[in-house]
Amino acid sequence: MTGAIFDIVLCLLILAVALAAILGRDLFGSVVFFIVYGLLVALAWTRLGAVDVALAEAAIGAGLTGVLLVGAVARLRRGGVVEPTPPRPLARGAQMGICVLAAGLVGAAIAGLDPDAAGLTATVAQNLEASGVGNPVTAVLLNFRGYDTLLETVVLLVVLIGVWSLAEDRYWGGRPGLRQHAKPGGVLATYGRFLPPLGLLAGVYVVWAGTDQPGGAFQGGTILAAVWLLVAMAGLVDAPPVTARRLRLTIVAGPALFLAVAVAGIFMGGFLHLPPEHAKQLIQTIEAGLALSIAATLALLVAGPPQRGAR
Amino acid sequence: MILPALAPALSVAVPLAAAFLAVVAPRPRLLVGVTVPAMLAVMALAVLGVRQGGPLVLAVGGWEPPLGIALVADGLSTAFLVATALTIGTVLVVALPQFPIRQNETRAGWAFWPLAFLLWAALNAVFLSGDLFNIYVAIEFVTLATLALVALEGKAKQVEAAMRYAMFALFGSLAYLLGVALLYAAHGTLDIGLLAQLPAQDTASLVAAGLITAGLAAKTALFPFHAWLPPAHAGAPAPASAMLSALVPKASFYVLLRFWFDAMPEAAGAIALQLLGALGATAIVYGSILAVRQNRLKQLVAYSTVAQIGYLFLVFPLAGGSAEPQPWTAGAWTGSVFHAVSHAFAKAAMFLAVGHAVLAAGHDRMSAMDGLTRRMPMTAFALGVSAVTLMGLPPSGGFTAKFLLLTAAFASGQVLWAAIIVLGGVLAAAYLFRPLARAFLPDRGRYGTVPRAQQALPLALAMLSVVLGIVSAAPYDFLQTGRPAAAEEGLE
Amino acid sequence: MSGWLLAAAVVLLATAAAALVRVARGPDAADRMMGAQLVGTTGVAVVILLAAHEGNWAMLDVALVLSLLAAFASVAFVKAASRDGQGDPEEDP
Amino acid sequence: MSIATLFTALMTTGGLIFFIAGSVGMLRFPDQHSRLHAMTKADNLGLGMIVLGAMAQAGGPLVVFKLALIWILAVAASAVTAQTIARATLPGQADPEA
Known part of the structure; x- marks a missing residue:
């Protein structure tokens, strides 16, 4: 029960932060939200037990990318570029339409998948000994x-x-x-x-x-x-x-x-x-x-x- | 027969090793002098092995699919490997004087060499891979090497073109990767051979097929995803343009071919196939019209690539879909592969020759062509011969390709596609006639020149595209090696 | 015990959400950066609680990386805010 | 209930209080320097108490060592952040938005 609450809260946070990063009007604010997004995704991977991925996400998403993007925003501002010009409403509408359609299709595809399919996990486990590592x-x-x-x-x-x-x-x-x-x-x-x-x-x-x-x-x-x-x-x-x-x-x-x-x-x-x-x-x-x-x-x-x- | 079995691994390992050396010890002459002959020897091994023993299959590390990755060299992959080796081999020799390393290393003079070798390794990795995720890695590798080559000239305009390409390519990669993830979730394998044996009519597979196709079409610059190609290909230095225009779009097209004909032959619905064909047809007409309107030589050649890519996609309505083989499918399939290979030779030759004309004139306006037949007859001839292939005139490989596609179009009763093919040939003549006609004009002003040995290389490449048309029977049979039964029988 | 640790992690997520409001509101870049810094520390605490909850101490490595790199974005930020973009706010008079 | 469990419960509760206080301060305090104050409390004390709580549950010395290391690194990071951001936002400094 508590686990489910944790998962739901974390998912909602990730979604909110992702939306804030995309929709925000302030470029620097978007960058900060993107850094936070990396951190939250690392938490999600940890929660899922995928510690390898969480480590990579923590180091890249919350670490290097942050430095890179903060520096990029500063350079843009020094160069006189303040904010990107927003796309025209028609283009924006078309982009959103395509994204919604694609997301819907992918959602439908995922809904039709067998949730118990294990992929190659068993095959990997069988051959683990011969691989030389644990x-x-x-x-x-x-x-x-x-x-x-x-x-x-x-x-x-x-x-x-x-x-x-x-x-x-x-x-x-x-x-x-x-x-x-x-x-x-x-x-x-x-x-x-x-x-x-x-x-x-x-x-x-x-x-x-x-x-x-x-x-x-x-x-x-x-x-x-x-x-x-x-x-x-x-x-x-x-x-x-x-x-x-x-x-x-x-x-x-x-x-x-x-x-x-x-x-x-x-x-x-x-x-x-x-x-x-x-x-x-x-x-x-x-x-x-x-x-x-x-x-x-x-x-x-x-x-x-x-x-x-x-x- | 142990040696041919090594060919797939060496096709990737040799250029990779050359690239590492080019980073650390920039000695282009030595590296090209060793790598190109070595790769030609590897290609000979591969052709020999495939001819004698059928497809060469290598389970990397000894791990059989689905756990591991299989490299597969059948007729189709080997044809693309050989075309790549001949094209890049020639380009590298032409590039030697253009990217020299002298006392003081320059940026482009250094970076070109590792990038060219890396692109070679990446293309070979795509052509050999039998695994859809491994193809993702390899395609991404191709994209990033391409991106760096586009920006190599270093001017703001080229960097902008590279950025635009990056946006399209990134969209393509993500769509492809999403499709691959869905396929893995649905089937538990990404091996093309294993996927082919599984039913593929579930929602996940169909959505995956759509995503993969859209992603690869963006990378191939199929209309309406073509906008990135002309500025990117025209802006790069000529030897880079030659590789980019001749080979890079073919890599993603090759993956589409593998996907629709080998991995999921039954997933293709008639509507999807006709749609791909229609986009291809639009590319032929629209790309040609834009090419006619160009006033810069390299732009013209780049727009011609947009048009020529369109022909490749006619294979989907002409040969795709049906589970039972039709008598014309083998012809259409082979025709499109012929087109891909002969266009590779012709387009590389054309970019290199135009590059020489531009070098001699010092600019790439149309007047760079003035009097070319007298000043640089070999370059002018190379341009003429590659134009013959692009227009699809006999006896070139382009003619064989279009003949096969036309035959299939009539045999299958799809006359509209036949009309487009003919129209495309006429339009190609229209956009190529302008620069070629100027070559016969008297020249005004001062022009430099390019050493004869250098001029001979594009000509040799252009001749290859013609030879492909003259001796088309042997490559035709070779291409069928390892094809599923659907393609083997056909119209003769 | 284990349920308590997870419940504590949920509370921490809620406090992180509150700190995110500061990131959204600003008003200055420094405010946003501080909000992110607090969310980062909260994330470290959440990972520690998750590791203790599951008894999977390999997860601690994630917390280790996060705290090792915790100051990165902020340092990049203050450097970018210095006079020439490569300096340090302490150098300036 | 064992002593270790009790200790963990107490420490995590204490840690939570500091984190809640930190977030409330981050939201409600009127100016940057007082908000900075709220942030560092959560960083140092909140995380420290949670680390202590987790140590009581730890399976071995390596885990205890790692937990201590995490706290030390976090405190150092927090100190650097607080100090430099405070400097950067002092009046008369180059505009951090620039």
Whole structure:
């Protein structure tokens, strides 16, 4: 009973916040509602027992996206763009009509589904032992459907190259974003020194825990990225130039390691085959590499293309 | 026969490895010099393997579907793989002098190479995938690589075009993903082969089919989702435009083909098929009319893509739906694949050749064509030959494609589609005649030139589209490898 | 006990809803940010209560991440509000 | 009823009171700096008491450690937020809306 009340209240809150984010007239207000939306969705995933997803949502939705969007609004305002022009009433009506129709159809489709269909849960459980890890989510992501994950990590790389290629030509070779600064010894700088040890601990723990309980390279990498960004915002560290060899090695290390393991699998039974007796070590190695690359890539994505001189 | 079995995995792994190297050690000459021949060898393996032993199927990691993902190289996928390898291989060689890495690395000079290799890997991943969720990842990969290539020129206009493309593509991805989620909830698998064996008339499957089709149509730039394509493709640097226009819309079309003919052949209702055909027909007419009105060369070529994409969708009313094979379905199906492949060669050749004309003239107004036959005869010839394919004149691959589609239209009694095909050919002649006629005019003003070896490459690509028409029997048979019975028998 | 913990979580959701009114009303950006900050802390408390209710302590990692990143949006906000957009309100005279 | 249960009940009740007070203050207080005051009470004391309550139910030292860490991080975050927002909204500062 209490559980049902909790679920209903949470659902209503999520809906209200989503509507507030879309319909709000104040751009900054919409951004804040979107951050809250990420937090509430993380709560929903937690309540559903999908802790892996909740971790990702908490780190991305409530963490990185917030920084990105708050910065974007500030830049728009500095650039003189105050509020987006609303679409014409006719276009708006058509958009809403299409959305309502699509939502109705999807609703009808979901209503017709068998609520007890378990998908592949049983198949995953049967094969869990041979996967080398105890967390079924990790087993799916790194072993059963590791090929999806390999492509997804490369997608992150594509996005980073895309963001970098938005740089102005004269800044190529410079450092990403603008130089951040804060009062030495001030609150921000102190927080920037206080957080890294704990943040590093939490990030590494989440990556390491991922093999047997919720967590993994993506969640851990996001935490590490966020901690680095905070330290950068406190003016304590700065990203290396985009042409730095070290930086480029870091962003491709994870995907390249994953690909190397995949190709080496050809000699051990097939592309991306992880022999059960070594699967755990291989998965941990891949996750460590991926966490490093994901952390660097996400942090650089938020930092943005180079915006200052090469030297 | 162990080597051909490696071809599917290598088709994705080799360009990925090249892309990683291009990020860390930007040595384009070396990378292109090694990767392109290596990929051509992989393609030869794949063709050999499919011809001798039928479709190559690889359960990645040893996990059979539905738990794992299967890569499938049948006749259709291999045809698209080979077309991609030949097109991108040529484009990369043409791009070498245009994106050099000198003492000081430049933004575009660096970024082009990893993006091009990544796009190659992504396209191959789409063509090989036998799993609808994996296709989502691969299509998304294609989209993001494309997005970055569109913005590569770096001017505000291109960034705006990229943003517009991003909006359409994002809508397409989300619709597709929603459809995939519904299908998984309804059937517990996303493997195309397994889905084909399941009944698919429930509400969830039909709604999913609608969402997937709408999403992919947006990504293919089918009318009325075409608005993003011309600014995006015309704004990119010519080698990027060549890849984008020739191959990227084909990837999402390919998935539609797989979905409607392989995964859920029975879900297609007559109304949906006619609607897709009608949108395709509108694209042919409307895209051609817009192309006639363009005054910029690259814009013209980009609008021509909008029109040519329309032909692909005629396959749905001509060959789709019916559970029992009709005598004309194989012809129509093969015709549309022929069109996709020959358009890929011709459009890539045309963009590269136009790119050379633009490089020589320094602008892309119509007058860049003046006197081209004398100044750069090979480029002019490449443009002429690729125009022949786009108009569908014999003996090109475009002719074979249209001939097959026309035959199917008459055989199935759908004469309206036949009329559209003929009209489209006339309109293509109309929009291509203007720039081609100027090539014979005397040139005024000063023009630069492009090395002959460079000019020869687009010409070679254009010739491929003609060769496809001359020796159409062998590719016709090859395409049927691994097809369900519905397509194998047909009109000869 | 377990029912009590979940009931407490419901009460917390209600207080979060009240704080959201401040996010909606503003009037300044700072007010909205403060409201979000309070909802964030409330979310951490809700996750802790859920974890204790279910006895599923792996859920605590979610609370850990949320509290680790709790100040992020606010820090980005005050930095954006500083004079050059990259500074710190303490630096300014 | 065991002592641990009683303790948890007391602590969570106390925590709830602070959270309710915080939200009421956030809604009713007239100006930004007093609202900031309401926010930090909930952050520090409310969460702290709920953490203590949960510790009594915890299954092992790692869980207790994690709970303590969560509270420390939340308090630090709250302190930073309160301090910097207070500064940013002082009269004479650059307009935070800008």
